[in-house]
Amino acid sequence: MSRAAVIVRYMVAVLALAAASACTPIYNYHGFIPAPDDLEEIQVGLDTRSTVEAIIGKPGASGLLAEGAWYYVRSEFKHDTFRAPEEIDRQVVAISFDEDGVVENVERFGLERGQVVALERRVTDSNIEGVSFLRQLFGNTGTLNNIRNAFN
Template sequence: MKHEFRWKTAVLGLFLMLSTACTTLYRNHGYVPPEEELQNIVVGVDTRATVDDVVGPPSTAGVLSDGNYYYVRSRVRHYGALRPEVIERQVLAISFDQADVVANVERFGLQDGQVVVLSRRVTDSSVEGNGFLRQMLGNIGRLDPSTLFGG
């Protein structure tokens, strides 16, 4: 009787763990101002300061040389052990002219299918293909004894 209770408890516990492991989780990242707030921005009239007051400064501003504002929001679905999948992404781009007046307000989504590279920096690594021991042993010949004692 006691073993039967333990067996049922173990099966029930395993079932609960498996059912919760396959639960879909949604995570939201970022912020895009709602359409009601964007209605208060007039292209050709409002300035960067006005945009800051009406919708707030974005977390991604001035990444490119033109200093435009980019508001980005993503919704990611996590399901069990599968790779997380971006199911919704919205990018709001507010561009300014040389006088910091709003020139354009555009909204993009995943359905637009454009990949926008905000920044691309490539640095060549001099340690590529070298293991830890090779790096350590390679430094032995470069040792200058005069620098050890501050001389």
């Protein structure tokens, strides 16, 4: 085989690899949610804001601090080569506190078919105050899908 034929084969192989890798989706994660083991350390009715901060930290810029609760939010996005990014998963951990700053509820929410679903709940009270806020937080998922569909 001539040297030119070897170079052509090499270039074809490199181009084929580049084309195949361009079609591979890229997954990005935004935000932070505490690990389940860390959440197990939080005792409902005993721990306070300061002990929760020591165990898992305060929510950062991607989470939310509300008067009565801390929300940790993590989203997963799938990026295809020629399509708009698609949010494929969102999880929220909500830790609510009573007026004395003691942990009242520890809840973990996710999305299933665009609906908010409680994945785990440790509650001292049957009244869930933060659900309407979570519906607003998860509610923009449909908007993202509508925007994505407009570009496809």
